[in-house]
Amino acid sequence: MFITKFCKSQKQTIYLVVVSPNSCFMKKISLLIFLLMALVISRSNAQSVKFSSAAPEAGQLLSFVYDPSGGKLDKLADLKxxxxxxxxxxxxxxxxTLTKDGQVFKGDVPTVDSTAFVLLAFSVGKEKDDNPNGYYTLMYKGGKPTAMAYYWEAQFYNGYGAAYAGAKADKNKALIAFDKAFTVDLALKSKFLVNYLSLQLAVDKVAGANMTNDQITALNASKNQKEDDLTKIASLYTLLKKKPAADSVYAIVKTKYPKGTYVYSQNANAIYREKDAAKMEEMVNSLIKDYNLDLSKKADADKITGxxxxxxxxxxxAKNNEKFEFYSNKVTSKTTLASLYNSYAWASAEKKENLEYASKISKKSLELIEAAKNDPMPDYYSSKDEYLKGLDGSYASYADTYAVLLDQLGKYEEALKLQEEAVTKNNFSxxxxxxxYVTFLAKAGKNDKVVTYAERFIKDGQGTDQMKLDLKSVYRGTTSFDxxxxxxxxxxxxxxxxxxxxEMINMPAPIFALMNLKGEKVDLAALKGKxxxxxxxxxxxxxxxxxxxGMQKAVDKYKNDxxxxxLFINTLQTEEAREKVVKDWxxxxxxxxxxxxDTKNKDDQSKFDVIEKYKVDxxxxxxxxxxxxxxxxTKVGFSGSAEGxxxxxDMMIEMAKAATKTASK
Structure with missing residues (x-):
């Protein structure tokens, strides 16, 4: 007897059982078939999406049916x-907008003639359907996928799907999609050449290097080289880790095209890196002069607005209020200007300086956010509700800033009123x-509210040292405060x-031995028991x-344990003098x-050994x-505060200690 995969569709795999007539396994075959049928049923019941057409035409309404059965969102309410x-x-x-129909959900996606690709992401609160295959469809024109549809399928497998919908990246599939895109429209190969060859190098370093060198040779053989050709050659040398060669080509670009796109971008990047305000201003004025920009013309003005x-x-x-106002007044985006005002105001609040001026612009930041609610929704928002929700979040944060400034100015009642609005809009998160908020309540003598809200926040795990002090100042209970x-x-x-x-897991930690900044070898295996x-x-x-x-606080707390x-492993640090960069920092x-x-991979210098072992994205x-x-x-990201x-x-260490003892028994 043997089992073979018969066919595979999007929803399930069907297995074929072939039994020899003389097989001694005949007595057990019924059980085996039952188990295989259960496997097929379980696969077919997994969460799925069915689009209204296998070849949806761009410009037409795209309908779909989503069945969450068997997935993480099965039976959860408020599906988005x-x-x-x-x-x-x-x-x-x-x-x-989803419409429930029995166990499934139906939805429609409007598309335009140039829509190339549609990816669906489903969630309930913070819980997401992270099906590794993702839910997407290519869009068609005249019954065939467009070149850009294949391009976006390549991007889907190259990380776009993982970032937006939790789908699994697959560089090989990305390359296949790219090849299809180039077959439909060969011009795209030149446009996305660097991206394509970067993938080739990631999949097969030797073959990818040969392809990249071939492209460099072809571009160098061109009789009418343009700036784009030269910058492309330099980018390809960079892919091959040939920095001197890349630098020499960029030097040619600067000489041949002193007013070209590359030199302009280099100058612009230098401006963004500059920290000194006066030098930055001088660089911007030089850019305007060198490129003969006429700021009365929209196209030229747009180049400088940023x-x-x-x-x-x-x-x-630099605490130059006059210049701050001068350039702020040139910012046309209400939300950008509000953010500028809030950044300035918060810096002043932290240092307790320039409070009158800071409170004035802080108040303006709130007015700008309110005014922005009447503006057209930016394209990067998925709905008006999402846009307004984002503005409310900004308002809450900026109101918190203004409340702190009012408190520092001795305007306690105004500060409390505004802070109450801030925490409410922020859903007390x-x-x-x-x-x-608790501190301002205490200052206002609202002791009952101090107790009510402090107890609530502490029970929710949001207690702070200051909140403990404020609660203790009004506590009148019969038991000790502690x-x-x-x-x-x-x-x-x-x-x-x-x-x-x-969230607790149990899987072997990959072993590693690395050098620290003191020149000592640190072996994870030697730390067993800790x-x-x-x-x-x-x-x-x-x-x-x-x-x-926060990490330093934790290190200090456990230094005698x-x-x-x-262990703080520095990784993905690509500078040549990397150790010096880290030591200087x-x-x-x-x-x-x-x-x-972390050590660089010997075969692929773009990768680092230990972080690859731990599969860190x-x-x-x-x-x-x-x-x-x-x-x-595992914990990805930053909780938002040192105390958090x-x-x-504390919690993870305590539970890990308990798990160590349990496993050792």
Whole structure:
């Protein structure tokens, strides 16, 4: 007897059982067939999407039926769907209205003549249907997929599907889709050549390098080389890690096309990197002069508009109110201007300086957000509701800033009123904002509300040191405050335990041995018996750096615990003098981290060994390894506050310790 795969469709695989007439397995065949039928049934019941047409025409309404049965969203209420439609090289999200019909949901997606690809993403709150195959369809013209439809299928498999819908990336499938796109429209190959060859190199380094070199030879043989050809050659040398060759070509581009696109982009990038406001202003004026830009013409003005917010921000940091106002007034986007005002105001609030001016522009930021609600919805929002919800989130954050400034100016009643509006609009989701709300209640003498809200927030795991002090100042209970507070925290701890228990895993942690910045070899295997927190990071990673104050608090808290160790693995850091970059960065801080350097892959210098073993897609990413060498938790991203980071780690470390003891019995 043998089992063979008979056919495979989108929804299921059918297996064919072939039995020899003389097989000694005949007595067991009934059970086997039953098990195989159960397998087929379970596969066919998995969540699925069926589009109204196997070849949907662009410009027509695209209908679909979604069946969540067997998936993560099965039987959950308030199902949402976002359709990510693509038009040329842009993504346009659309919020889809779903209609329930028995166990399935029906929806329609409007498309235009240039729609090339539609990807559906389903969610209930934070829970997402992350089917690894994704739910998408190519759009057709005249009964055939368009070249751009295949292009977007390539992008889907090259990470777009993973980012938007949790689908599994597949570089080989991406290449197949690219080849189909080029077959339909050969001109696309030149347009997306660098992207295509980057994939080829990732899939097969040797074959990809040969293809890339062939393209460089072909481009160099061109008799009428244009700027685009030269920059493409330089980009291909960069793919091959041939920096000197790339630099030499870029030098030719600068000489032959001093007013070209490449030189302009280099100058623009230099402006964005500049920190000194006066130097930045000088560079912008030079750009206008060198390229003979006429700012009375929209096309030329649009090239400079993006720099105004940068200049305003720089002058704000320099505390030059006059220049800040001058460049802020040139910013036409209400939401961008509101963000500028809030950034300036919050910096002033943190330093408790320039409070009158800061409160004035902080108030303006709220007025701008309210005014923006009447503006047309930007294309990157999927619905008007989503746009308004985003504005409400900004309003809550900016109102929090204004409330802090009013409080610092001694306007306590106004501060409390505004903070109440802020936390309400924010659905009481920010521990820091909630803590300030309790503080303002205490200052206003509203003791009953202090108790009511502080108890609520602490039980929800949002307690802070300041909130504890505010609650203690008004506590009038019969038991000691410490006993009372511990009971509140116990509720939060039980909730957190239940949440983390659902996220707990048990899989062997890949072993590694890396050098740290002190030149010492650190071997994970040698740390067996300890709970090890492995934190992957890079100096260029903003969320990584933002999480470090909390990580330092955790390191300090557990420094005398012999059963806990922290390892900070620097990875995805591509500078040639990488160790110096990391050491120089560390020297600007007071952190006491044990920093290890991930090693570059010998065969592919674009990859790093340990992070590949741990299959990390993005950073910051923490792994909590128990004393038996098993990964118990993974945590992606930053919780938002130092105290929140410590609380999360406390819970994971405690549960990992317990798991170590249980497994050792």
């Amino acid at each position: 769907c976002t359709a990510y439609t693509t038009i040329n090289t842009k993504i346009k999200p659309v919020q889809v 720099f105004y917010a940068q200049l305003a921000s720089a002058y704000g940091l 920010s521990a820091e904002m909630n803590s300030r 006993v009372y507070y511990a009971a509140l925290e116990k509720v939060a701890i039980e909730k957190e335990k239940a949440k983390w228990a659902k 709970v090890v927190i492995v934190d992957y990071w890079a100096t260029w990673c903003g969320p990584c750096i933002a999480s470090f104050p 012999p059963n806990v160790a922290f 560390l020297a600007t801080t007071t952190y006491t981290f044990n920093i290890l350097l 993005g950073i910051p990413n923490k792994f909590i390894v128990d004393g038996n060498g098993n990964i118990r938790f 980071t410590v609380k999360e780690l």
